[in-house]
Amino acid sequence: MIPTGFPQLLCFSILIAVASLRGCKGDAGSLQLNDDVLGLIVFRSDLHDPFSYLASWNEDDNSPCSWEFVQCNPATCRVTELSLDGLSLSGKIGRGLQKLQNLKGLSLSNNNLTGNISPELSLMGSLERLNLSRNGLTGRIPSSLAKSSIKFLDLSANALSGPLPDDMFESCFNLRFLSLAQNFLEGNIPSTLSRCASLSNLNLSNNFFSGNPIFSSGLWSLTRLRTLDLSHNTLSGPIPDGVSAIHNLKELRLQKNRFSSSLPSDIGLCPHLIKLDFSNNLFTGAIPESGQLLNSVTLFDVSNNMLSGSFPQWIGDKINLEHIDFSGNGLEGVLPLSMGNLKSLTYLSLSGNRINGSIPPSLFDLGLDQVDLSRNELSGSIPGGSGRLSESLQALDLSGNKLTGDIPAEMGLFSKLRYLNLSWNNLQSRMPPELGYFQYLTVVDLRNSALYGSIPDDICDSASLGILQLDGNSLTGPIPEEIGNCSSLYLLSLSHNNISGSIPESISMLKKLKILKLESNQLSGEIPPELGRLENLLAVNVSYNLLTGRLPVGGIFQNLDPSAMIGNLGICSPLLKGPCKMNVPKPLVLDPYAYGNQIGGRNRGSESSRSSRNSSHHRFLSISAIIAISAAVLIAIGVMVISLVNISTRRRIAFIDNALESVCSSSTRSGSLSAGKLVLFDSKTSADWISGPESLLHKAAEIGVGAFGTVYKASLGEELGDGRTLAIKKLVTTNIIQYSGDFDREVRILGKARHQNLLPLKGYYWTPQMQLLVSEYAPNGSLQAKLHERSTSSPPLSWPIRFKILLGTAKGLAHLHHSFRPPIIHYNMKPSNVLLDEDFNPKLSDFGLIRLLTKLDKHVISNRFQSALGYVAPELACQSLRVNEKCDIYGFGVLILELVTGKRSVEYGEENMVILNDHVRVLLEQGSVLDCVDSSMGEYPEEEVLPVVKLALVCTSQIPSSRPSMLEVVQILQVIKTPISHRMEAF
Structure with missing residues (x-):
């Protein structure tokens, strides 16, 4: 019987025998044993090479030095470099590489390699550079990998997990470059890291490291560091002084951790520092005065902390600055005039502070790309801006201040402007006609800015305008017919103004329109029936106007909530109570006095004339009364006839039902179905x-x-x-x-x-x-199967697909809630009831089955809890069996979290149970919610994922009234997905 594994051993033995007969011609030209051919052939046997990049590797060759991607020492013909980056290779890193004892550089990055990293890689005694980044390697990192000969080690962007071995860096004195970023590593950073005295580049970002490495690992003792990146972890505690010891430090990135206390006071004593990012932590106190010594800094980001004190007046002296972000703090004071000296500045965000005073005009003479000064206490007028700014500015946000005066006409020259937000100011000016000059403008937000006058006719000359918000102003006049030229518009909001006239029919040309808000104006007439053809329209509010007549047929208008129509003169809808006024021609009524005057002659006295008019008037009233009485009689007769017909019909139906029931019961008693x-x-x-x-x-x-x-x-x-x-x-x-x-x-x-x-x-x-x-x-199965029961051969869902599923499910649920009276409650929201077609479009199944129950008894509710644990709204468990739309919204919020995290609603560990909703909520409060995002889906836009997670937590609020409606959820998701969201979140 042939032993297991015998064919592999036989093959391996033959390869050794063959290799022993070959050699590389040395100085004497004799045949020498060449282990490199054997090692590379064995290494290749463990790989899948879909594009045959390694076709030149021929086992019959005496030497691998002519093979592609292989470099040799010409003197010894031994392999020294192996670079297989980006070849789409898959499989495992086999043991054949152990034969390459002269190998100095091994690079296998950007492939699809899986499995563990073998400790035997450290047996290659001459190895100096090892790059295994951007693969799918799993397991723990061997402690022997950072041995004495290694100078460059890059294991980033894999799926490595667990803590780092305590003894990993005991012999790392030659190590200069170390990157373990974008893995699942956890625990404390080993204290032995301080022994890597030659280290110049250290990147441990995007992991789950905890503790305080500055104290425990002595990072400030690594005086040769030039780049230190510890961002996107769960590191905590204060940052002690001592960073100035790292004299050559150029980049320091500590963002998105839980560091607290004050910033290191000696940070400015790093004269070569170029990039400094302390954002999204818990730092307090003032920005250190030593910062004025950072003359080389180009990026300075301390956003989203709890810093206080005065805005640093020395910031205008840092002429190399390109990126400043101090947003989300409590800084006070005024902006220095010297900020106009920052000629290299392209990004400025100071939002969410307490900065007062005026905007320095010199600031608008710079070549800025993005400016966000929102949510401060700035006053005065908006500077006009120079030609340099008009050529570069793409986003301007001055909202939430106390600015006054006109919107500068120079803004019409900002050829690249895409995002403009001047809302919540006190401008007290007219709408600027120059807005129509912007060719790339996507968002205009001028809400609550005390604007007056009419809406410019040419406001829609920009073909890319997607959002137009003018709510809460004092605008007058009609909505211009030219509004139909805004072909890209998906949100039009003109509410709470004094706009008059009729709703233009041209709005029906806005095929992408999703949200239309016209409430609290003076609009009159009927809503154009053509608006019923807007298939993408999701929300309409025309309440508190002077509108009359019928609603458009089709689209969302047939299912409008009454609150979106109330407060008008008389919109005709069965959902509204009160008068219904139709704009129809008035009936022709002949003047009853005219003929009498002619008959009586012009010379008839006034008394005779009055008598004649009274007589005619009495005759006219009699005719009207007769017509009214006749109509009433006819209506009464009709009602009686219909009532009799209904009574007869009900009796027939009741008779048939009774007969069927009798037949069914007798059949049951007889024992047959x-x-x-x-x-x-x-x-x-x-x-x-x-x-x-x-x-x-x-x-x-x-x-x-x-x-x-x-x-x-x-x-x-x-x-x-x-x-x-x-x-x-x-x-x-x-x-x-x-x-x-x-x-x-x-x-x-x-x-x-x-x-x-x-x-x-x-x-x-x-x-x-x-x-x-x-x-x-549905042949493509359920979301449950794709998300939680996926086989290893099935690719994970990407973020665009997950968002498509999320938005489609929301639309389906919104249709159930808002298109029926009473609404249809799904009652069983969970991934197994979201089915997918061949294009991953979601199809919501099993909806409304609660309608088939005679009552919601304990048996059914018990089964519901068991089959959908984690999705059931808390009010069903704790209060009563009240089932409404809010129960569905809770389940939908949990489904959002499952799509984002890839985890189940409830997961069981060895000793505890983790409820996904509570877990994510804690991470959000700690500022590290993105740590729970499913890494299997690859790259994802944080500017979309973060607001989606926040939306999920609002949907899963413990208080039902705090949850949004599904229509609001759809609107929020549509806004999150718009291209401008990338621009807005950049601030």
Whole structure:
């Protein structure tokens, strides 16, 4: 019997034998044993090379020195360098590399290598440079890897985990470059790191390191450091003085940790410091005065801390500064005039402080790209700006200040401006006509700025305008017809002004429009019916105007909430109470006096004339009274007839129901099942089943079990003649409606819920003993399977796909909540009920089944908790069985967190249980919420993920009234996903 592994051993032995017959020609030209050929061939055997980059590696060659990606020492013909970066290689790093005893440099970065890092790599005695970055390596880092010969070690962007070995850096005195960034490493940074006296570049960012490495690891003793990056960890505690000992330090990045106390007072004694980032920590106190010695600094970021004191007046002397971000602190004082000296400055953010005084005009003479001075106490006028600024400025945010005066006409020359926010000021000026000159303007926010006058006709000359917000001003006049030229507009908000006239029909040309807010104005007339064709419109508010007439047919107008229409003269909608005024021509009424005057002649006296007019008037009233009485009589007769018809119909239906109930009950008593009928909503005829309900499930395969029943996959090709595969849910019999008429009515209501993000209900099968629901079958499975039950061969969901699923699910749920009265409650929001089509568009299934229950009893609620633990709103568990839209919103918030983190709603450890909602909330409070983002999805935009996480935590609020509506959720997600969100979050 051949032992296990014998073929591999035989192959390995043959390779050794063959290699022993070859050699590299040395000085004497004799054959020498060349282990390098053997080692590289064995190493390649563990790899998958999809593009055949290693095709030149031929085991019949005497030497590998002619192979591609291999470098040799010409004197010895031994391999010294192996660089296989970015070749899409997969597999494991095999043991063949051990043969390369003269190898000095090994670089395998940017591939798809997996598995652990073998400790045997350290056996290559001459290895000086090792780069395994940007792969999928897992497990712990061997302690022997940072041995004495290593000078360059890069293991970044893998999936390495666990703590670093305490003895890892005992012999690292030659190590100059170390990067372990973007892994899952945790625990304290070993104290032995201080022995790496030659270290010049240290990057441990984007891990889970904790503790205080400045104290425990003695990092300030690494005096040769030029770059130190500890950002995006959970490091904490104060930063002691002593950084000045690192005399050559050029970059210091400590952002997004939990460092506290004051900034190191000797930071300015690092004369070569170029980039300094202390943002998103818990630092307090003032910016150190020694900072005025940082003459080489180009990036200075201390944003989102708790710093106080005066704004540093010496900042204007740092002429090399390119990026300043002091936002989100409590700095006071005025901006120095010397800031105009910062000729290299391109990014300035001072928002969220207490800075007062005026904006230095010289600041607007710089070549800035982005300026954010919002949420301060600045006063005075807005500087005009020079030609240099007009050529560079892309984003300007001066909102939330006390600025006054006109919006400078020079702004019309800002050719690259994309984002303009002057809201919440006291400008007291007219709308600037120059706004129409911006060709790339995407966002205009002028809310609550005391603007007056009319809206300029040419405001939409910018074809890229996406957001126009003019709320809370004193604007007058009509909405210009030219508003229809804003072809990219998706948010138009003109509420709380004095705008008059009619709503322009040209708004119907805004095909991308999602939000339209016109409330609290003086608009009159009817809403143009063409607005009903705006398919992307998600929210409309026209309340408190002078509007009359019918609502547009189609679109969102058929399901508007009454609060979006109230306060008008008379909009005609069954959802509103009060008068309904139609703009129709008034009936022609002949003057009853005219003929009398002609007949009576001009010379008739006044008394005769009055008598004649009174007589005519009495005759006219009599005719009107007769018409009114006749109409009333006709209406009364009609009501009586309809009532009689309804009574007769009800009696017939009741008789039929009683007969059916009698038949069903007698059939049950006799022990046989009543024959059922498959009712399909989209078919003209229904398929009758002869052999009873069992035949429907005879060929079906069970694919899931939930709180309301079991789901089967069934092919109805033979029965229906169209080859369809459908999903069949066999409902639990407990507490389900038992009357066919009631069951039919409720299921048909659910069948009318048609939306691109809802799995349509196709029909049902009913007998007293069995109730089945028929819906479309989703062959691509559920979100639960893609997110939590993914096989290793299946790629993870990327962020764009996750956001698509998130937004589509929100739209489907919003349709259920806002398109029906009363709303349809899903009641079972969880990933297993979000199905995916072939393009990963979500289809919400199992919605509204609570309608089929006669009551929500303890049995059902218990099953609900067991099958959807972590998704159930707390009010259902703690208070009563009140089920409404807010319960769905809670479950949707948990689903958001699962999509972002890749974790289940509840996870069980060896000793405890982690509730995802609570875990993320704690991380957000600690300022490290991005640490929980699912790393498997690769790169993701923080400016989208962070607000999505915050939205999820609002949706999962313990107080139901604090949760937003699903319509508001959709609006928020739409705003988050817009391209301008990248620009806004840059501040």
